[in-house]
Amino acid sequence: MLDFIKSTVGRKYLMGITGLVWMGFVLSHMAGNMLILVSPDLYNAYGHAIVSNKPLLFVAEATLIGALLVHVACAVSLTIQNRTARTNRYAVATNGTKGASWASRTMAVQGSAVLAFIILHLITFKYGAEYKTIVNGVEMRDLHKLVLEVFTSPGYVAWYVVCLFLLMFHISHGAASIFQSFGILERKMQNGIKKFAWTYAILVAVGFLSQPLYVFLIHK
Numbered sequence: 001m002l003d004f005i006k007s008t009v010g011r012k013y014l015m016g017i018t019g020l021v022w023m024g025f026v027l028s029h030m031a032g033n034m035l036i037l038v039s040p041d042l043y044n045a046y047g048h049a050i051v052s053n054k055p056l057l058f059v060a061e062a063t064l065i066g067a068l069l070v071h072v073a074c075a076v077s078l079t080i081q082n083r084t085a086r087t088n089r090y091a092v093a094t095n096g097t098k099g100a101s102w103a104s105r106t107m108a109v110q111g112s113a114v115l116a117f118i119i120l121h122l123i124t125f126k127y128g129a130e131y132k133t134i135v136n137g138v139e140m141r142d143l144h145k146l147v148l149e150v151f152t153s154p155g156y157v158a159w160y161v162v163c164l165f166l167l168m169f170h171i172s173h174g175a176a177s178i179f180q181s182f183g184i185l186e187r188k189m190q191n192g193i194k195k196f197a198w199t200y201a202i203l204v205a206v207g208f209l210s211q212p213l214y215v216f217l218i219h220k
Contacts, residue, residue: 128146
């Protein structure tokens with residue numbers, strides 16, 4: 001088992017599995033964030049429900065952190081291995097259908113930017129200002145107020161938008177690559193896989209962007 005995990009195929013499987021874990025989390029987190037478009041109380045109640053179940057929250061956070069660390073470690077090791085194995089470099093990069101896409105060529109840069117975004121996002125919201133509110137007689141953190149405060153900053157909104165576009169390209173390529181990691185390489189399925197990956201990536205990006213754009217452009 002350990003030999004398989006250390007192998008190239010094993011590390012690709014791990015990247016695929018950990019990628020699926022984060023795909024599920026990102027989609028559910030995006031859906032929860034959009035509750036801000038419904039009402040402040042519903043948005044705050046959603047956030048309170050998550051943090052109130054301490055055992056489940058601990059398991060979820062540990063799983064996400066573990067999946068992220070494994071994903072990054074496998075990505076770095078495979079990148080180093082590929083560059084080491086490539087003894088003959090082409091003078092001119094291949095273009096057209098046979099060439100690597102911009103998304104695939106810049107995965108490392110995108111991943112680094114996304115990681116920085118995740119860290120800053122946690123600092124800003126999870127460990128940010130602790131405002132309080134009352135919803136249905138229960139005192140809870142006023143995340144709605146914090147979100148309004150953060151997303152009225154043009155600089156933060158610009159940074160958020162840039163990172164969301166990078167995330168869109170990163171997961172569009174990553175979602176398609178997951179199927180390759182699991183050995184699904186049939187040519188007849190490639191077009192459908194790419195369409196699914198882009199649909200998922202655009203859905204996530206638009207969903208996340210709706211929050212800051214709503215606050216910055218509409219909510220006063």
